Amino acid sequence: MKTELSAVEAKYEAQKIAFGPMYFQSVIALRDLGILQFINSNRKGVSIGTIIEELPVSEYAVNLLLEAAEILGVVEIEEGVIKISKIGFFLLKDEMTRVNMNFMNDVCYLGAKSMTESFVKGKPEGLKVLGDWPTIYEGLSILPEPAKTSWFDFDHYYSDNAFPNALKIVFKKNPKMLFDIGGNTGKWSFACCRHDSQVAIKILDLPVQLNVAKANAAEKGLLERIDFHPIDLLDTEQKIPQGADVIWMSQFLDCFSEEQIVQILENACQAASEDTTLFILEPFFDNQNYPAAHYSLVATSLYFTIMANGNSKMYRIGVMKELVCRAGFDVVEIYPLIGDSYHTILECRKRA
Incomplete structure (x- = not known):
């Protein structure tokens, strides 16, 4: 991102933050409904009509999710032909991205609304959406699924x-x-x-x-x-x-x-x-070589705030x-x- 933004550019960046949760969930839906995988399997491109014919997903859902995906750069649409982008490919196939997305969606997402309260009280106030423990560590072995699997996948990915x-x-x-x-x-x-x-x-x-x-x-x-x-x-x-x-x-x-x-x-x-x-x-x-690692680790600190121990x-x-x-x-x-x-x-x- 440029260090000096125009007012129009800055306002656009602000909207990315404002609507970030919606766009995140749109990508989760795009993946979990099989739409992103279907597009990826058709490397030469596919039409909306073909997606609707081949997948048990409504025309309404396909249209809305692809509109969001195009905004995010997850897919590229030209003359009605939809292709997966490099960003979409990494969302679908990259192990680090898969682990991070599942961790955010299954462990952190519902509790994130309690971030301000967690900072005020110094306690993981978001943890209550998963269980009644003072910290997440007392509950790791009995976390509800899919949070348990996603937590351990995240932990092991960043250590193994x-x-x-x-x-x-x-x-x-x-x-x-x-x-x-x-x-x-x-x-x-x-x-x-x-x-x-x-x-x-x-x-x-x-x-x-x-x-x-x-x-x-x-x-x-x-x-x-x-x-x-x-x-x-x-x-x-x-x-x-x-x-x-x-x-x-x-x-x-x-x-x-x-x-x-x-x-x-x-x-x-x-x-x-x-x-x-x-x-x-x-x-x-x-102490990281790549901005993706730095970005992910700073976000992980906020998980500690809302879900782990505050x-x-x-x-x-x-x-x-x-x-x-x-x-x-x-x-x-x-x-x-x-x-x-x-x-x-x-x-x-x-x-x-």
Whole structure:
């Protein structure tokens, strides 16, 4: 976008914001009714009449949705021939776009109207559309569908791509005991077990999440190698145990406010020895190569406001480094944008 807009251009951009929710839902309908897929399958173009004949969708619906799609640049219409555009192709086929759209539609959309109230109260007031929990984390394992599937698809998409390169970094000194803080469903712990047949794992998380991780571990035959430690890290009386060669936090600290992050890292610091390495994996929004990633991560902060806990966000890398230092660690190495992911790893050691 140009830095200097005319009044007419600025007014148009303002209308994009004003009607944004309507246009978003029009694309969801275009996709879910099969119209976008049908257009894509006819690369030479297709007429409105053919769409109406071939799909169980009314002429009224097809006309309105295509009018919206043309405005958005999702389709191109010339002399009655409709073709999918590059934007439409990415909406239909790109994994990042699919995951983000489903997350916004299934998890965040209905709760978004409570954003102002969430900021005022410092609580995720939009969460009530999904369930009665103080934060979304207590309800993850019992979220209603399709929100549950879309939440985990979103979470795993933004972490799993980092695992192959992260494993090489974390296991470069052959740790024997790894603590997976906020282990969620256990995917990172299972990847560690596949990577190193000797490593022992302890997953630390809320009891409701440990139940899911334990069931998944049992299914994979890994119960002998993985221990499960229930803990609420917002309770200052509950301490992380000692004995870890590696303490791992993957997309975990962005679930907390700055003061809570310092509290959690201080807890990790008391558990760490001089030989313990703390690894923090985060998608810092100011450390991205592409504007689409930056845009998506800033929007994700607003999800934390309305749906997750009301006080956390995606962070700048400089802010996280400062919080790490406040808690008694030094950042000894930075691995930026590892592999094909959006993540940076901070390697930290307890300050002597």
